[in-house]
Amino acid sequence: MILLLIGVLLLGVFALRFRGDRRRLGNGVFLLLGLVFVWVGLAADDSETALGLLAGVLIVLSPLLVLVLAGLLIVNGVQVVRREGPRVANLLSFGLGVALLLPYALLIVAVATGSEWFAFAVISVLVAVSYLSFLLVAFLLYSFVYGRAAYHPGMSAIVVHGSGLAGDRVPPLLAGRLDKALDVYRAEVAAGRHPLLVTSGGKGSDEAVSEAAAMARYLTERGVPADALLLEDRSTTTRENLEYTRDLLAARGLAGPMVLVTSNFHILRTAILARRLGLDAEAVGSRTAFYYLPSAALREFVGVLVEHRWTHGLACLACLALPAVVLLLVRLMPA
Incomplete structure (x- = not known):
């Protein structure tokens, strides 16, 4: 008892x-x-x-x-x-x-x-x-x-985190994040709100363009207007994704709230890091191939331990x- x-x-x-x-x-x-x-x-x-x-x-x-x-x-x-x-x-x-x-x-x-x-x-x-x-x-x-756990709608920004490109193309893992961001964006627009869609990711040594640019192209091809997009094209880590995005939004007079869109295995570490940086943000995740989840989740766990x-x-x-x-x-x- x-x-x-x-x-x-x-x-x-x-x-x-x-x-x-x-x-x-x-x-x-x-x-x-x-x-x-x-x-x-x-x-x-x-x-x-x-x-x-x-x-x-x-x-x-x-x-x-x-x-x-x-x-x-x-x-x-x-x-x-x-x-x-x-x-x-x-x-x-x-x-x-x-x-x-x-x-x-x-x-x-x-x-x-x-x-x-x-x-x-x-x-x-x-x-x-x-x-x-x-x-x-x-x-x-x-x-x-x-x-x-459902996030609270009414976000001023929807931030999509990059995960690498295949040359200048969006691979399936990143496409899943972008499709999830599109679902969130369309739900906000349907409710009469107009949040910014932020694509966040720099250019790797083996990539033809920045992740932010490739993601923006993917979204515009699916009907997102160019004036609804904001590109953060310098970051190479999750921490930089958040810090550079915070600075870009602050320059526009936006401090939050925001929703961070990433893969489902990455959401908790992203949310924990956002809290440590003082951001008014929650995270939502897109689905990942099941066989890939254990290795990806372990990397996230190690990342939390390091933090x-x-x-x-x-x-x-x-x-x-x-x-x-x-x-x-x-x-x-x-x-």
Whole structure:
């Protein structure tokens, strides 16, 4: 009963935070913790059983989920390489899957050699891996929830983020973003509003024109008037997309609100970054080929970790130190 109440409280905190500002990864942490506690509270008949079940989730189920995740990542990595070629970005899911298996292999070695300190060192790594795995699950869960939350209409600007060109042509991934932006734009126009459509993306070394120009051409060919378009053609990263677009809109006296249109795997990190930059903006996403999603979502997760590297770095250090501290305390305790 106590765990059930804790779970309901955590879900209540999630609801309040979501209503206040949905662009925070912490919302996903509260949501996942709340669901786990509610599930354990409902599954157990008494407090003792509930605590045992919760311990089982943390001690047994968590590593098992990591192993299952590792297997899925390896399979997906092979599939992506077959379809897209052996580029570094396409090897991410395969490499991470192998990396997740490595600590368990080392733990088997430690047990076989009987080295207590080596075993605790490996367990320390596994605790840190479990922490990152929990964050990954929270990120994926909340990305799903955030992607299905409707944005509030009445935007002053609709910003489409670039994703690369094929020469001077718009490839399918970017076309999906532009088509989603068109849907949003047409809905706004039908409601009597006339937002600016901002195409955001610079020119890569292997591209014939800037992404912004190619996207603008794609939109005008589909009926968007030229005076409704604004080109941001300098950016090379998501942060620059947002910063340069903010400056262009500010020069026109527009500070928001705006909706950021990108691929569904990219929306949460884009929204989190927009919040950090102080933008009045929400993100919506276009669909992506299913086989491509795991690798793309992992890149987004890594990007979020990098944005908050000090927080998660300190948390990982604490996880690495925890088993050794416990072992030391046990050794110092009187018999």
